[in-house]
Amino acid sequence: MSSSELLQFVVSGLQNGAVYALVALGFTLVYASTGIINFAQGEFFMLGGVLAVAGVRFGLPLPLAVVASVLVSAGIGVALERFALRPRRDSGGLVLIIITIGASMVLKSLARHIFGPNEMALPAFTPGPPVIIGGAAIDPQVLWIWGLTFVVVVALTLVYAKTKLGRAMRACSLSHDAARLMGVDTAGVVMLSFGLAAALGALGGAVVAPLTQTAFDVGARAGIKGFAAAILGGLGSPVAAVVGGLLLGVLESLSVGFLSSTYKDVISLVVLLAVLFLRPQGLFGRAGKEKV
Amino acid sequence: MPEVLLRVEGLDAGYGRVPVIRGASLEVMRGEIVTIIGANGAGKSTLLKTIAGLVRPTAGNVTLEDRDVTGLAPERLVRRGLALVPEARMLFGPMSVAENLALGAHTRRSTAEVADSLKRVNSLFPVLAERSSQPASTLSGGEQQMLAIARALMSNPRVLLLDEPSLGLAPKVIADIFGVLDDLRSEGLGILLVEQDANLALKHAQRGHVMRSGHMVLSGAASELADNDDVRLIYLGAWHGKE
Structure with a gap:
């Protein structure tokens, strides 16, 4: 394999990886505030693409359609928490996780019912010929994916580290009771984290749709990839989720280059299992939870 | 006329259907340390958690500065001027x-x-x-x-609830911490103190309650409790001196 081919595989890996990272960020946010895995996360990726296409068909300008799809998805994420999960809050993690699985089926079926079974295309954000860098051709849409992922991660990291809200969110992730004693509205933080997670998943789905097409059934695969990325990173911090996503994307892409494209989807499952067996706290996680 | 900051009347609470405290009543005035002493499992911590809103009461009332705050969530109670230093910190x-x-x-x-x-x-x-x-x-x-x-x-806060602040600490550190509590009290803070070390608690408190199996079995001035034969025998380890 020539070096420019190798570069092309890495670029394509980083492209998918950035999208996995956005989905993984959603898993990480919800896990931090609730300790559960939201298995409906992949469906928000689907909603992001599908709703953006619907918006464009409805006559909205593309940027507005994308923003609207992200906001509507966030609203659905908030509603999922408020009306499906919060009433069962005291039933324990397993019940809540199963509710998220149910919600993912509902969202997928509704999307098929409303938008039909066919693939849909979203126009490129900025049409144009690929940019050639070091022998690798990079679609302008890929630059959008990288740019938006970068902005999101920097913004989230700053909010987490520097703001009162971020401090309250971190406090929630350590102990709900202690956070409540400080006056933190933990129910509000949980709802916010579901909304943010849905928004991030939807952004991923919308920004990648011009390259890959979208349809009612793209959520499950995105969910598994994002989940594997989140586990690989360790479910700890925004940066960990992004590194997990990028790493997974590149591993997948190289496996296509060196093995066969047949194994592309197997890689994420292998990574998921390998991490869970060998290093369950992920690349950046601490072994066991620190408690005072 | 001393001002009542915290009033608890006939409070029942527990986990699930198991009642842990029954009919607890107490008052904390401005500038006063009130202590609750009793053996492990008597319900002292649950009482504090219930007052602070972490456990929902099944009966009774909690009044903070003449306003009913029964069953209010902890995040609301902090805003009303009540803070809990929880067990295990x-x-x-x-x-x-x-x-x-x-x-x-x-x-x-x-x-x-x-x-x-x-x-x-x-x-x-x-x-x-x-x-x-x-x-x-x-x-x-x-x-x-x-x-x-x-x-x-x-x-x-106007009212501070403390759950076992001396647990596991060296005597010198305990003296420092209780010195600070005395200072805070003299500045007008109302303190409700749960302690296993009854000697220590009664030395610093103005009034006290003895809790046993979820009930308040004895109440009075701290000095009276410290002189009470039952209290001395059961909670102050007086038998060491009476052998």
Whole structure:
């Protein structure tokens, strides 16, 4: 394999990886505030693409359609928490996780019912010929994916580290009771984290749709990839989720280059299992939870 | 006429259907330390958690500064001026001392007032100022207890609930901490103190209650309780001297 081919595989890996990272960020946010895995996360990726296409068909300008799809998805994420999960809050993690699985089926079926079974295309954000860098051709849409992922991660990291809200969110992730004693509205933080997670998943789905097409059934695969990325990173911090996503994307892409494209989807499952067996706290996680 | 800050009347509470406290009643005045003593499992911690809103009462009333706050969530009670220093401290371990203190002031708007409170707790516990950037989990047990109290004070409470502040600490540290509690009391704070070390608690408190199996079995001035034969025998370890 020539070096420019190798570069092309890495670029394509980083492209998918950035999208996995956005989905993984959603898993990480919800896990931090609730300790559960939201298995409906992949469906928000689907909603992001599908709703953006619907918006464009409805006559909205593309940027507005994308923003609207992200906001509507966030609203659905908030509603999922408020009306499906919060009433069962005291039933324990397993019940809540199963509710998220149910919600993912509902969202997928509704999307098929409303938008039909066919693939849909979203126009490129900025049409144009690929940019050639070091022998690798990079679609302008890929630059959008990288740019938006970068902005999101920097913004989230700053909010987490520097703001009162971020401090309250971190406090929630350590102990709900202690956070409540400080006056933190933990129910509000949980709802916010579901909304943010849905928004991030939807952004991923919308920004990648011009390259890959979208349809009612793209959520499950995105969910598994994002989940594997989140586990690989360790479910700890925004940066960990992004590194997990990028790493997974590149591993997948190289496996296509060196093995066969047949194994592309197997890689994420292998990574998921390998991490869970060998290093369950992920690349950046601490072994066991620190408690005072 | 002393002012009643906290009034608890006929409080019942428990976990699930198991009642842990039955008909608990007490008052805390401005500038007063009231202590609840009793054996492990008597319901002392549950009583504090119920007053602070972490456990929902099944009967009875809690009144804070003449307003009914029964069943109010903890995040609302902090805003009304009630803070709990919980059992086992519940610090945010990976976060710095400064961040723990900032979380204590989560409900407050005025940055100038928060800065004043920070100055105040740093003067009460100078070691916290030295450790400001250290993760809370790296502090010694005594420092962690100081941080837990300081964090609660950052909300500027009128009533402070303390759950076993002396547990596991060296005598010198305990003396420091209880010295601070005496100071806070003399400035007008109302303190409700749960302690296993009845000797220590009755020395610093003005009034006390003895709890057994979820009931308040004895109440009175701290000095009277300290002289009560039953209390001396069961909780103050007086048998050591009577052998």
